[in-house]
Every structure is written in structure tokens, then in C-alpha cells.
Amino acid sequence: MEKETYTKRSVDPQWMELVQSRADVSRKIAVDIGAGGGIYSIALVELGAARVIGVDISENMIAGAKENCREYPQISFQVGTASESNLPSGTVDVLLERALIHHLKDHQLSECFTEANRILNKNGVFIIQDRTLEDCSLAGSNEHIRGYFFEFYPELLKMDIARRHSADTINSYLTEAGFQQVEVLSFWENRKTYNTLDELKQEIILRKGRSILFELNDEQVQILADDIGERVTKLFPLVEKERWTIWVAKA
Helix, strand or coil, X not given: CCCCCCCCCCCCHHHHHHHHHHCCXXXXXXXXXXXXXXXXXXXXXXXXXXXXXXXXXXXXXXXXXXXXCCCCCCEXXXXXXXXXXXXXXXXXXXXXXXCCHHHCCXXXXXXXXXXXXXXXXXXXXXXXXXXCHHHHCCCXXXXXXXXXXXXXXXXXXXXXXXXXXXHHHXXXXXXXXXXXXXXXXXXXXXXXXXXXXXXXXXXXXCCXXXXXXXXXXXXXXXXXXXXXHHHCCCCCCEEEEEEEEEEEEEC
16 A cells, blocks of 8 residues: 555544544644554644654554655654554543554454553543444445445445444443543544546545555456446535544543
């Protein structure tokens, strides 16, 4: 997977507003585990964080993130995992794990959340963003382009659902790890605005920020892009939206 795949997208301002309403990031230390290309690390700086530490298991991803964040001296990156962040205990004010937990098996969630509780300070806030089974199963539409992936290739939906956790499962493991206050939110995030149909199709063909499409070969992705082009009926510019579930947990 190319290191630039997750570095070129901007963050939805409504996401920024949601985080700001749940966590005081200003002048705080924030950690972005599963930082990928660093776009949410940048968002945390823009919310006022004094320092952001991006953690990722992939040195290749970190290389891309460092390049993407070179204009932000407040951001540093290091190799680590959700269960072994290599960060000191009780030193983090805000912890973000976006699009990470679907990579973990159930037993790994326990390790992940225990590590989160360890590195957060006593007033720390843990923000998890991922998709539940229900989020994945939504039909495709002019705005919800992702739904078309699974209508055209049902086997992709089976793969995606197999790696997702229910909201109840996440809640249970958070409680087990010591988090007593957990808020669960459903959130439609603006992913990107496309000015033309060709721009949308090219985004799909390049699989930008869409790891599930790496399960398809180039010919299959091209067919998918052409099919979506025929299904989209709304005039451009078009705003693509994706639905997520967000957990806000406090120890």
C-alpha cells in the first residue's frame, strides 16, 4: 500500500466541532494511534493541541505522515501499536484511535483499551471512531458512495462485516478496561467534495483511503468505478458522506 494513500485528504469541519464539544484539546497533549498519513494528527493541532504524537505500526506510513506533517513542529511520530504504544503512563490528555479497532480481534480489544487507560491521565478522554456492522450495511446513494462497493461486490461486504465489532462489544471491553463513562454517537462524516464525475471515479480507481478496495484487482476496481459513474445521478459538485460510530470514554 502506498504511503501517500492516507495523506492527501482534509478533515471534515463537523468532525472537528464534534471532537471539540467532547474533549478539551487546547494546549493539551494528544495522541493519534493508528495515525496513518497524519491527517487527524493535523486536525488535533488545529484544535489547539500543544503536542501531538502519532503512533503507527507501519514505518512506511510514518514516512508518509512525516512528509505530510512537515509544516507542523508540534507533531512527532513513532512506531508502536494499540497495545504497546511505547508511551509513558498517565501522560496523555486526549487519545484518538480512528479506523483502527476493526484491525483487532476481540481479545486484542482488551489489550488495546487497557493500554489506552494506562497512558491517559486521570482526566483524559479516549475517542474511538470506527464502523459497526450496521454502518457497513447501509445502502449506496449519491452521497454514500461506499454502499455501492458492497452492492456491486457482495463478497466485499462479507469481508468488511467480518472485521467489525458491535457497539455492545466495544462498550463491554471499555468497561472491563476501567472506563466508566462511555458515550456512543452515530456520525455522518463528510469525506470529500468532488467537482466532476471523473474526479470521483479517479479517486476510486486509485483506492485513496479505501483499504477494502485493495481486495480487488485493477480491472475489478475500474469496473466498479464505471458502475458507480452510472449510478450517481446528482449534479456536481457532490459531497461524499460516510457513517461512523464514535465512542467517547472517560476513566
